[in-house]
Amino acid sequence: MAAPTTPVITEPARPRRALPQPTPESQPFWDACVRRELIVQQCNACGRLWLPPSNRCQHCWSEDVAWTPVSGHASLYSYTVYRRAYAPELVDQLPYVVAVVELDEGPRLITNIVGADPGDVRVGMSLEVVFDDIAEGVTLHAFRPRNRNR
């Protein structure tokens, strides 16, 4: 399993986010986030990796699906910057970055970019996962610029 070494970036007074409402298919993903692990699904028949969770392999339709940890390293596929809040808990977080990141292992996912000024965010930049405990037993993933020398 991936080493749970990435630091938590939660600030005590930070407004909470809307909570994910896991399905039976996605519950393991969110449970792993609580453990500070990023996991994706893998097909035991054809070896492909993917997110979001499914009960079958998208490629070969096999039901033999397992979860596997990934490195947490990614590159920025695209992003946008919110400059208005569309939910009350986000007012204090403006401007914030919503992103599509491509994991080094292939799958893409929707997340936030943290630890960077929105003006410094660039498509293609190297990223690493961090985790944010937003409520008891609920942890969101986010990505921050990755210092390759770290």
Place this chain on the structure above:
Amino acid sequence: MMYRRSAAIVGAAHSRLGEVPQSTSLGLMADAAVAAVADAGLRPSDIDGIIVRGPDDEYCFQQQLGERLGLNAAFATSLDNGGASQTLAVILAALAIEAGLATTVLCGYARNAWTRTRRSGSRQARMNQSTHSRTREWRDSFGYFGEPATHALGAQRHMAMYGTTKEHLGHVAVSLREHATRNPHAQMRSPLTMAEYLDGRPVVDPFGVYDCSLRTDAAGAVIVTDTARARDLPHRPVIVRGFGSHNNLQGWTVDDHMVQTAARASGERAYRIADVSPADIDTAQLYDCFSYMVLAQIEDYGFCQKGEGGEFIAGGALRLDGAIPTNTSGGQLSEGHVEGMLQVVEGVRQLRHEYPAERQVPDAQLALVSGHGGNTVCHTTLILERG
């Protein structure tokens, strides 16, 4: 067996458009339907097919319309392809007519988005909702709301890959506004300068308010019948010469779907069925929910190379005297957003040569009309021909 090009659009209309206080989507749909039947020179009893769609929370809109207008129908349905549904309605009408399932089909769409927004307060109402009542698992927790952000992700990717700029997107908004200044029905009729565009209130990068389509109360409708019957009707028919569709159902964030949209494969099919090429098209009426989607489709439909849309549009391509006059009513960015239905209506009117010279694409013979939606991966194409 290939489509035999035996369907034609013989009537086209829209309802009151813009801010229609206290309107209902069904009431607007009825208004547009009645006007389209009258425009076609037909009687209500001639209609034996209905393909109409309303706001997403309206169940079985075709039944509601039939009840309101006193119509039964041999063939009737609503559609669930989002903004791709309205051009798909015309495609299905043409197929139903060739198959003998119906002879004369009413296609339409209605929304009362402006009235609904006023009633609910929209953004403020959403802000006041409890957090858990609006959660979608892979979006809301990350502060990702709404269609602007989805399309903004595509625009940002395109900018990074091809050097497309905010000013390039601005030329889409400015060009379409110029068209709208000549359209007495348009919601936005005052000219828009590049400076005003760049100064527009930010929404989600790179979009400002002028990159986003309007909130509109309106309906549009067209009547499709066979070309033989069309010859006996008052207007010069507009032939449904060809059509295509493609659906990147695996999603917007997968592969390169957000920079090479489903318009490309849909267009290739449509060109093949219609036996025409991009150079033959005289005017394009594209689904412009956001400025970027015009730029992407101009490339995907082959009016210029992929990645060159920004410079192509900055050179005036979308203007009435440009390489491909586009969204000549002002489109959803400036005329009104009726989920692509008004793009069908505008294509018909341009091919009828209905407009004064200041708004008419000279000698327009072929129009391309697109629909795009359904989580921004469903796409449909019509190629219409002056009959």
